[in-house]
Amino acid sequence: MEDIILKVEQLQTDFQKDNQRIRILNGVSFHISKGEILGLVGESGCGKSLTSLSIMRLFKGTSGEISGGNIFFRDEDITKVTENQMRKIRGKQIAMIFQEPMTSLNPVMKIGEQLMEPIRIHLGYNNKRAKQHAVQMLTKVGIPRSNEIMNEFPHQLSGGMRQRVMIAIAMSCNPDVLIADEPTTALDVTIQAQILDLMRKLQKEENMSMLLITHDLGVVAEMCDRVVVMYAGRVVEEASVHDLFQSPLHPYTRGLIGSVPKIGQKKDRLESIAGRVPDPSNMPKGCKFAPRCSDATAECHEKEPSMLEVEKNRYCSCWLYDKGRSLISG
Amino acid sequence: MASTILEVRGLKKSFEVKNGIFGKKKYLHAVNGLNFSVYEGETFSLVGESGCGKSTAGRLISRLIDPTAGEIWIDGEEISKWKESQLQAIRKKVQMVFQDPYASLNPRMKIRDIIAEPLVIHTKLTKKEKQRLVSEMLEVVGLNEYQGNCYAHEFSGGQRQRIGIGRALIMKPKLIIADEPVSALDVSVQSQILNLLKDLQEEFNLTYVFISHDLSVVEHISDHIGVMYLGSIVEYGPKEQIFTNPLHPYTKALLSSVPIPDPTVKREKIILKGDIPNPVNPPSGCKFHTRCPDVMEICKGKDPSLKQIHTDNHLAACHLYEKTIKNQSVIV
Numbered sequence: 001m002e003d004i005i006l007k008v009e010q011l012q013t014d015f016q017k018d019n020q021r022i023r024i025l026n027g028v029s030f031h032i033s034k035g036e037i038l039g040l041v042g043e044s045g046c047g048k049s050l051t052s053l054s055i056m057r058l059f060k061g062t063s064g065e066i067s068g069g070n071i072f073f074r075d076e077d078i079t080k081v082t083e084n085q086m087r088k089i090r091g092k093q094i095a096m097i098f099q100e101p102m103t104s105l106n107p108v109m110k111i112g113e114q115l116m117e118p119i120r121i122h123l124g125y126n127n128k129r130a131k132q133h134a135v136q137m138l139t140k141v142g143i144p145r146s147n148e149i150m151n152e153f154p155h156q157l158s159g160g161m162r163q164r165v166m167i168a169i170a171m172s173c174n175p176d177v178l179i180a181d182e183p184t185t186a187l188d189v190t191i192q193a194q195i196l197d198l199m200r201k202l203q204k205e206e207n208m209s210m211l212l213i214t215h216d217l218g219v220v221a222e223m224c225d226r227v228v229v230m231y232a233g234r235v236v237e238e239a240s241v242h243d244l245f246q247s248p249l250h251p252y253t254r255g256l257i258g259s260v261p262k263i264g265q266k267k268d269r270l271e272s273i274a275g276r277v278p279d280p281s282n283m284p285k286g287c288k289f290a291p292r293c294s295d296a297t298a299e300c301h302e303k304e305p306s307m308l309e310v311e312k313n314r315y316c317s318c319w320l321y322d323k324g325r326s327l328i329s330g
Numbered sequence: 331m332a333s334t335i336l337e338v339r340g341l342k343k344s345f346e347v348k349n350g351i352f353g354k355k356k357y358l359h360a361v362n363g364l365n366f367s368v369y370e371g372e373t374f375s376l377v378g379e380s381g382c383g384k385s386t387a388g389r390l391i392s393r394l395i396d397p398t399a400g401e402i403w404i405d406g407e408e409i410s411k412w413k414e415s416q417l418q419a420i421r422k423k424v425q426m427v428f429q430d431p432y433a434s435l436n437p438r439m440k441i442r443d444i445i446a447e448p449l450v451i452h453t454k455l456t457k458k459e460k461q462r463l464v465s466e467m468l469e470v471v472g473l474n475e476y477q478g479n480c481y482a483h484e485f486s487g488g489q490r491q492r493i494g495i496g497r498a499l500i501m502k503p504k505l506i507i508a509d510e511p512v513s514a515l516d517v518s519v520q521s522q523i524l525n526l527l528k529d530l531q532e533e534f535n536l537t538y539v540f541i542s543h544d545l546s547v548v549e550h551i552s553d554h555i556g557v558m559y560l561g562s563i564v565e566y567g568p569k570e571q572i573f574t575n576p577l578h579p580y581t582k583a584l585l586s587s588v589p590i591p592d593p594t595v596k597r598e599k600i601i602l603k604g605d606i607p608n609p610v611n612p613p614s615g616c617k618f619h620t621r622c623p624d625v626m627e628i629c630k631g632k633d634p635s636l637k638q639i640h641t642d643n644h645l646a647a648c649h650l651y652e653k654t655i656k657n658q659s660v661i662v
Contacts, residue, residue: 158606189545189584190379190602191605192589215516217517218588218590219589221589221590221591222589245593257591259518260521260591261524261546261549261550263545263585263588264549267550269525271521272518272519273518276488276519
């Protein structure tokens with residue numbers, strides 16, 4: 001049996017809006033094995049970032065709250081642990097990097113200080129050792145003049161450099177799981193290539209597990225082992241990266257892959273998905289994708305499909321696959 | 331051959347940057363000597379990374395900002411020195427679509443009025459006439475009649491971009507400058523807008539100057555492409571040439587950096603070293619030499635000019651090819 005390090009089961013997360021509880025995540029389940037890169041894809045508002053925030057329980061100052069489900073880190077359900085225990089896990093065992101390297105670093109704190117903070121807290125190093133470790137981390141993520149950078153402020157660095165610093169901070173305590181939420185979205189392509197290359201290298205070296213959240217299917221194809229596709233706060237498909245791109249099952253996944261222009265592919269028109277993502281406070285009945293789905297039947301609008309293992313290790317939640325395979329067309 | 335609708339010669343724009351009140355004046359050469367022609371009915375794309383000057387180029391062509399030097403020929407007229415009053419005539423022919431569909435629409439105006447505004451400024455049509463044209467335009471860009479009475483915040487990003495396109499099209503312009511029109515949109519919506527742009531081009535024989543950082547989008551929509559780096563075009567050519575036979579090392583690196591949504595494709599990536607240099611203080615010689623994998627001694631001192639390499643209409647500014655040209659001429 002593969003070594004499962006993080007397991008999310010039927011996760012539900014609610015937010016409060018106008019005295020109304022709105023369920024944003026509704027039964028999200030997936031797992032990550034040791035040394036695996038799992039991709040979490042979907043469009044804006046599908047709940048992919050919220051999934052990562054739920055795992056880290058980063059809800060301070062919002063009305064967000066986990067209202068159901070479990071998150072197992074190794075054998076421990078971290079939805080049940082106290083905030084104090086969570087602080088020990090956060091940053092040490094599960095670390096996170098965010099999309100905006102501009103806003104996720106403290107602008108009035110030197111790079112060195114920001115880097116040494118988790119090292120001192122989680123690893124209990126004294127100042128001198130923490131500093132050594134911090135400089136080492138900066139060198140490891142490919143920052144030149146790492147000794148000088150320690151005394152500089154985030155605004156003195158470029159976007160790519162800032163993201164390297166973020167990675168250094170996240171990796172400094174040698175976490176078991178790294179959650180990367182759109183780590184390269186704000187960067188130019190040539191810089192994105194540098195950062196992805198660095199992340200892949202570090203992930204291999206440490207045999208770390210990674211949850212890579214992105215909207216960019218190109219990044220998914222290049223980085224991930226397995227992929228989870230989300231739509232409207234639900235997982236609609238899960239497959240290995242090869243299976244997913246070769247034969248996407250869910251109509252949403254098919255539409256998503258078809259709408260991306262691909263270099264070298266001579267296509268006059270792109271496929272597109274009509275309509276738009278539903279509003280979480282006003283979700284359609286039945287399958288949430290039905291209003292935009294060209295294969296939708298009356299049943300789809302009435303009842304929500306459940307997750308099925310369509311083939312070995314391929315999961316999809318769609319009525320098309322529930323009534324036998326005769327309905328499926330290539 | 332189709333006629334040229336836009337021609338840009340030696341276009342330059344410098345912005346003054348100062349360090350504090352008493353600081354020394356410095357210039358940021360955002361656009362540094364652009365030359366290109368755009369043919370009627372085609373899509374010409376300017377691609378490059380942030381800070382390469384592609385947006386500045388778009389704003390110069392539409393004369394939203396004044397050029398420092400150079401010529402802009404639109405439909406046979408040189409407009410780079412025209413005054414604001416004269417420019418009204420050009421604004422009818424040249425319209426812009428902006429990147430951020432959230433910031434480029436007035437939140438206090440009804441969509442109907444936003445789309446009608448160019449008509450109010452440029453024409454003396456009656457109210458009824460204007461309303462008729464607006465209704466037509468709403469349909470053209472795929473919006474309902476009743477949606478015209480809504481405000482911008484009631485629409486999604488994709489719909490807002492449709493509104494922006496409608497506003498640009500209402501004057502029946504010849505040339506549309508689209509500055510990153512799909513980069514703020516989700517992929518499924520992005521493809522809707524790209525398809526719409528293509529349909530409209532056919533229907534109204536539009537010419538697009540398409541500004542984007544996304545090479546896959548650019549390949550999909552363009553006929554000709556100019557690749558920009560730090561204010562200059564480093565490579566220019568037909569789409570097929572640029573994508574199948576890139577010449578400039580920067581174009582090659584850029585192409586190989588784009589992640590391809592197909593896990594079966596395995597390729598050697600060219601990963602560039604370092605960051606884009608500061609445009610206030612650009613490197614000497616070829617501006618790309620600090621990151622170029624094929625850098626030679628000559629690159630550090632001499633800035634290469636944009637020259638025709640192997641085939642017609644495929645130009646590159648790189649010392650690597652100066653030799654081949656010389657050798658060829660020797661053989662000839």
